[in-house]
Amino acid sequence: MASTKNERTFIMVKPDGVQRGVVGDVIHRFEQRGYKLVALKMLQAPRALLESHYEEHKGKKFYEILLAYIGSGPVVAMVWEGLNAVSVGRKMLGATDPAKSEPGTIRGDFGIVTGRNIVHGSDSETSAQREIALWFKPDEISQWTHTAEQWIYE
Numbered sequence: 001m002a003s004t005k006n007e008r009t010f011i012m013v014k015p016d017g018v019q020r021g022v023v024g025d026v027i028h029r030f031e032q033r034g035y036k037l038v039a040l041k042m043l044q045a046p047r048a049l050l051e052s053h054y055e056e057h058k059g060k061k062f063y064e065i066l067l068a069y070i071g072s073g074p075v076v077a078m079v080w081e082g083l084n085a086v087s088v089g090r091k092m093l094g095a096t097d098p099a100k101s102e103p104g105t106i107r108g109d110f111g112i113v114t115g116r117n118i119v120h121g122s123d124s125e126t127s128a129q130r131e132i133a134l135w136f137k138p139d140e141i142s143q144w145t146h147t148a149e150q151w152i153y154e
């Protein structure tokens with residue numbers, strides 16, 4: 001699919017990120033970069049939602065640990081919109097293992113181990129569409145015009 005300014009990604013601050021007090025920092029980084037926040041909510045995710053979200057990992061040895069971790073407290077679920085939101089969002093998050101994440105990335109600045117890696121971000125446009133539909137109803141996603149758009153894009 002051609003890149004568009006309407007590309008959306010699903011970003012979630014995990015329970016450790018909420019407890020560590022980095023929700024504001026994660027939001028700030030995406031805002032500062034020029035991305036547009038179009039949906040946000042805090043919730044304690046029910047198991048069924050987490051089973052759907054992490055269906056690709058079902059059967060792996062860390063699956064139950066992962067579901068217990070993400071279900072252990074509230075998360076902050078967000079949709080961010082903008083050019084290359086998925087791929088740039090992943091770069092901003094850093095590697096899955098914070099030890100392999102560059103300083104300057106969210107995981108590289110706030111995390112140490114994979115099992116407490118602070119944030120989730122969609123890994124492809126297909127995943128993003130699937131995850132956004134899982135976590136948000138269509139009417140929970142806002143359409144609005146970024147007044148700075150002409151200063152963010154040529």
Ligand code: IDP
Nearest residue numbers: 062065066095096114115116117119120121123
């Ligand atoms: P991603 O979150 O960077 O896309 P995935 O491989 O999709 O990485 O894994 C999903 C999540 O599962 C990771 O973010 C991490 O929280 C957890 N995870 C992945 N591998 C392990 C592991 O080996 N031990 C513990 N948790 C893991």
